[in-house]
Amino acid sequence: MKLRTVGRHFRESLKSLSRNGWMTFASASAVTVTLLLVGVFVMIMMNLNKVAEDLEKDVEIKVLVELTAEKTEISQLEQDIKSVNGVANIVYSTKDAELENLIKDFGENMGLSDQNNPLRAAFYVKAQVPQETKKVADQISRLENTHSVEYGEGKIEKLFSFLNGARNVGIVLIAALLFTAMFLISNTIRITILARKREVEIMKLVGATNWFIRFPFVLEGMWIGILGAILPITIITFLYYNLYKIIQPYLEGEFFNLLPLTPFLYQINGLILLMGVFIGIWGSFMSVRKFLRV
Amino acid sequence: MISMKNVYKKYPNGIVAINGINIEINQGEFIYVVGPSGAGKSTFIKMVYREEFPTSGDIFVNGINFAKLKSKQVPYLRRQIGVVFQDFKLLPLLNVYENVAFALEVTEQSPKVIRKHVMEVLDLVGLKHKARMFPTEISGGEQQRVSIARSIVSTPKVMIADEPTGNLDPETAWDIMNLFEKINRRGTTIIMATHNKEIVNTIKHRVIAIEGGLVVRDELGGDYGYEA
Numbered sequence: 344m345k346l347r348t349v350g351r352h353f354r355e356s357l358k359s360l361s362r363n364g365w366m367t368f369a370s371a372s373a374v375t376v377t378l379l380l381v382g383v384f385v386m387i388m389m390n391l392n393k394v395a396e397d398l399e400k401d402v403e404i405k406v407l408v409e410l411t412a413e414k415t416e417i418s419q420l421e422q423d424i425k426s427v428n429g430v431a432n433i434v435y436s437t438k439d440a441e442l443e444n445l446i447k448d449f450g451e452n453m454g455l456s457d458q459n460n461p462l463r464a465a466f467y468v469k470a471q472v473p474q475e476t477k478k479v480a481d482q483i484s485r486l487e488n489t490h491s492v493e494y495g496e497g498k499i500e501k502l503f504s505f506l507n508g509a510r511n512v513g514i515v516l517i518a519a520l521l522f523t524a525m526f527l528i529s530n531t532i533r534i535t536i537l538a539r540k541r542e543v544e545i546m547k548l549v550g551a552t553n554w555f556i557r558f559p560f561v562l563e564g565m566w567i568g569i570l571g572a573i574l575p576i577t578i579i580t581f582l583y584y585n586l587y588k589i590i591q592p593y594l595e596g597e598f599f600n601l602l603p604l605t606p607f608l609y610q611i612n613g614l615i616l617l618m619g620v621f622i623g624i625w626g627s628f629m630s631v632r633k634f635l636r637v
Numbered sequence: 638m639i640s641m642k643n644v645y646k647k648y649p650n651g652i653v654a655i656n657g658i659n660i661e662i663n664q665g666e667f668i669y670v671v672g673p674s675g676a677g678k679s680t681f682i683k684m685v686y687r688e689e690f691p692t693s694g695d696i697f698v699n700g701i702n703f704a705k706l707k708s709k710q711v712p713y714l715r716r717q718i719g720v721v722f723q724d725f726k727l728l729p730l731l732n733v734y735e736n737v738a739f740a741l742e743v744t745e746q747s748p749k750v751i752r753k754h755v756m757e758v759l760d761l762v763g764l765k766h767k768a769r770m771f772p773t774e775i776s777g778g779e780q781q782r783v784s785i786a787r788s789i790v791s792t793p794k795v796m797i798a799d800e801p802t803g804n805l806d807p808e809t810a811w812d813i814m815n816l817f818e819k820i821n822r823r824g825t826t827i828i829m830a831t832h833n834k835e836i837v838n839t840i841k842h843r844v845i846a847i848e849g850g851l852v853v854r855d856e857l858g859g860d861y862g863y864e865a
Contacts, residue, residue: 549791
């Protein structure tokens with residue numbers, strides 16, 4: 344295809360956008376509604392995912408050290424824990440530090456002091472893969488000089504299975520939404536092309552190749568996709584910007600956060616635009632195909 | 638240049654439209670295809686520009702064997718055949734000039750060449766001064782002249798017309814026939830299906846009569862032969 348022809352197709356596609364004003368509006372609206380739904384959904388999903396990841400990262404194993412353990416034994420234990428498969432990092436906390444933490448959390452009036460500190464020194468261990476926490480914990484509990492190992496047994500498994508479930512449901516919902524959207528849009532575009540069946544028929548009579556006929560329609564679909572993406576992008580940007588400004592201050596200092604504005608807004612808006620273009624092109628391609636069978 | 642050998646066409650609904658036709662048409666001929674409605678005229682015409690494909694038999698146009706022609710190559714065949722219809726088939730959103738230029742744009746020619754050819758044929762059909770008007774703004778006869786201009790702008794060797802005067806008043810019909818004569822004299826083969834007795838009997842050419850899917854008469858300078 345010559346460059347000149349590509350230029351012609353671009354001009355034609357833009358012309359027919361304005362010539363078929365109402366149909367363009369209808370198709371673009373269908374794209375808008377869909378992209379807005381998908382966009383809001385993806386926005387929520389990605390943030391839930393972020394929170395879930397933060398929660399997962401926060402899961403740690405507390406290894407309590409035997410009271411009788413000597414200093415050298417403790418550093419030996421540290422070495423042993425480090426050599427356990429799947430351990431990401433390890434932090435040591437002396438019994439005094441543990442007591443301080445306890446007092447900080449529950450106040451001074453528990454009658455505990457440095458002299459009669461019943462607490463044990465502890466190691467805080469994080470697993471490389473949060474889901475493997477249980478396995479790592481089991482291995483550590485078998486080491487010498489460990490009194491006990493705590494990692495929120497039972498609760499963690501429940502959290503992980505809940506988060507996994509939520510993710511899967513989200514993916515299925517997004518897929519279903521996109522699928523419905525494509526049918527909705529390809530149907531709208533099909534109606535617009537049906538109205539131009541005669542045009543296609545004449546193009547074929549004068550000897551237009553299938554690609555020559557298809558190209559302006561496909562470009563038109565692309566424009567419709569881009570037009571349809573404008574409003575969702577604006578709304579999502581506005582919505583997330585404000586949500587972030589309102590919610591994020593409350594999450595300051597927490598161990599989970601929302602996705603920061605800068606990469607996220609570009610990502611989600613790029614995704615919306617891409618989906619719009621893809622839906623538009625695919626929709627016209629499928630619709631025009633029907634009329635091209637010679 | 639056009640030949641049909643033992644051509645047979647049965648539609649999926651079981652109707653046999655063409656029941657064994659053998660025809661030879663030479664370059665530069667002017668042919669009337671006549672016959673009652675439903676006799677197979679339209680099917681015959683459609684098979685020449687490969688809108689319909691025969692169930693069996695061979696068709697050659699310009700030395701192209703239709704049986705061996707891939708559907709991908711059909712557009713290139715269509716550019717060698719001009720078609721004119723009873724209902725003109727113009728694009729309502731394009732003006733006269735654009736409607737004619739359309740047939741050349743498809744062949745990806747340069748705008749300069751397109752412009753030259755389009756103005757030439759618009760001159761030939763006498764519509765140069767209405768190039769910027771839209772189909773709805775001109776008369777039926779003028780619309781048909783635009784569609785004729787479109788069909789010959791790519792200088793095809795064959796021109797096919799399916800009842801080109803069917804929607805026109807008698808006087809305009811004669812204008813159109815004069816135009817066809819002019820085009821035919823330039824060496825273009827014309828195949829025209831018609832119900833117009835007066836035209837066939839006045840401007841004498843080869844007449845092919847089709848009835849029940851068969852050629853019942855094929856005579857040079859023949860009459861229409863049916864009561865109008």
